[in-house]
Amino acid sequence: MKLNIALLAGDGIGPEVIEQAVKVSDAIAQKFGHEITWKPALTGAAAIDAVGEPYPDATHEVCKNADAVLFGAIGHPKYDNDPSAPVRPEQGLLKMRKALGLFANVRPTFTFPSLLDKSPLKRERIEGTDLVFLRELTGGIYFGEKGRKDNGDTAFDNCVYTRAEVQRLAKKGFELAMTRSKKLCCVDKANVLETSRLWRETVQAMEKDYPEVEVSYEFVDAVAMRLVQWPNSYDVLITENLFGDILTDEASVISGSMGLMPSASMGAEVSLFEPIHGSYPQATGLNIANPMATVLSAAMMFENFGLMEEGKAMRDAVNKALEAGVVTEDLADGGKAYGTKEVGDWLAANV
Amino acid sequence: MKLNIALLAGDGIGPEVIEQAVKVSDAIAQKFGHEITWKPALTGAAAIDAVGEPYPDATHEVCKNADAVLFGAIGHPKYDNDPSAPVRPEQGLLKMRKALGLFANVRPTFTFPSLLDKSPLKRERIEGTDLVFLRELTGGIYFGEKGRKDNGDTAFDNCVYTRAEVQRLAKKGFELAMTRSKKLCCVDKANVLETSRLWRETVQAMEKDYPEVEVSYEFVDAVAMRLVQWPNSYDVLITENLFGDILTDEASVISGSMGLMPSASMGAEVSLFEPIHGSYPQATGLNIANPMATVLSAAMMFENFGLMEEGKAMRDAVNKALEAGVVTEDLADGGKAYGTKEVGDWLAANV
């Protein structure tokens, strides 16, 4: 297969972890006879510094014309203290999601047996957890009209959803559930919000098309509790943008393997793959960042092209590295810590 | 002191736990020479059944004219499956909050040494946790304009905040922080929402009036993570209505003592005190519900009248009961389980 991949390294440790994922992907391509052309492009604080905005048109062109986007991380401390600054790295993120139509954010939370003890939860609570959130990513309160009135003394944000937006996301959820344990949980606040009532009635109407899927409806506050109490009671969860932002982050810390969690953002034309950890500015350039989440994101990318064996080979390499103790300092537990590059080299040599 | 307390027992186990809190409060009143007049009134499903609506005008009259409201729980399974039903118990709750102006929901999360092992978190993560959320309760997306367009295919909910609403809540937060560890965390999503930017700038402007309070600003998704990772790093947290709904519930399960957590909802004129556990319909009438959270809510009520010794006597009685194993089955751990009434009797005898 010939693959044309946009490469958005971004800020902080982004470039370092991306470099390893490229290395491992290239090794996979060679082994399985694919040809990958990487198209680097600017994003985040790096793009603001270079051209004055976080998601430049040139970058959008590259992404739009690619078969997929591999993304590192964005965010820089110099933008942290003033969330109302006119240009911020996160605005690039939102602009990119909207412009590329990345409507479904796929966020798995699973466990690695060797890392269970890193979880803040007791072992018996977390063991066997394997859930996936599908978060709607281009609608809701993130993109509704917002502004000020009364000389700035009143602020408003409008949350809007259409039935078609809910259907599009829910369809992905039902389909994903069919490939897994056939359990789907629709997370909403239908006892308070009209948008949530639209979500619930839309999903209810779709149930008949997927008779094998067992659908449950839970309020967002109840899910925030049960994720901590019984995370392994969930399979696939679908939810709107803001609830998804909060709950996927909550879910990411329960496994103890946050540094290893990949994600995908699916669009109708192109999809994007990125580790969920941030740009971790303090670690920039120190060769200590864990590249595994980015490698696993690249694995999701291969699988999304239907290249299942390739994806599996990358996952297996990560598992082998964990077992062999070829890990960065975050996972070294007092043992030998390898550098970012060395872990990347080892994975590339072992796929 | 002469106290005139509206008594809203509500649904499910509400009446049973309220009965115990009344018993213990009366014992306190007798011991300290106060006179409490209890004014029962209908609310929740019980009120819908009796008069067709969940927060009847007659109940509002009773609450408005009381010195405080002691509340049990509302919610009944017969309303659970259709969140768009025209009359639901929760609507009574929202109407009551708005009509009584209960703008600040106070939700402490603390631990009891004897219950630490009930937490889903590892002991070293949860030990020493003692935080309080102040959730704004009468504004935001709960009360903004909501509805449908396009023949019902588009739904919207508007989130609105005024500077004055934020100031009112934040003031309580600063004041509370001054009586505790002087640490205040403002939880928002200022990188996306205009209402959050108003929150943040308003709190920033108030910092100079409380030079001793160390204020931090964190995004709601980051707090959802850190609550699970390092709950004991927080002291007082202030936030808007919807974020507060999600985060206070998340916080309530980390301690392992959810069945014991009280809460208060403060208004300018009257305040309301209630356990955070719900109406627990399955347990109704079985004399197994844990009354301690309601007793501790009554303790908060006494303290809010400035009756600190009275509140402390109630807390001490609960601690003694826990140590003596005078507990309901949720805490009995295979040992002897006492009934709801028996725990109430014991507490009343031991204040």
Ligand SMILES: CC(C)[C@H](C(=O)O)[C@@H](O)C(=O)O
């Ligand atoms: C940076 C921020 C705008 C973003 C979001 O809220 O979507 C982030 O938290 C995420 O989840 O990707």
Ligand SMILES: CC(C)[C@H](C(=O)O)[C@@H](O)C(=O)O
């Ligand atoms: C029942 C519901 C409307 C309510 C809320 O969302 O405020 C509840 O979850 C709460 O936190 O008291």
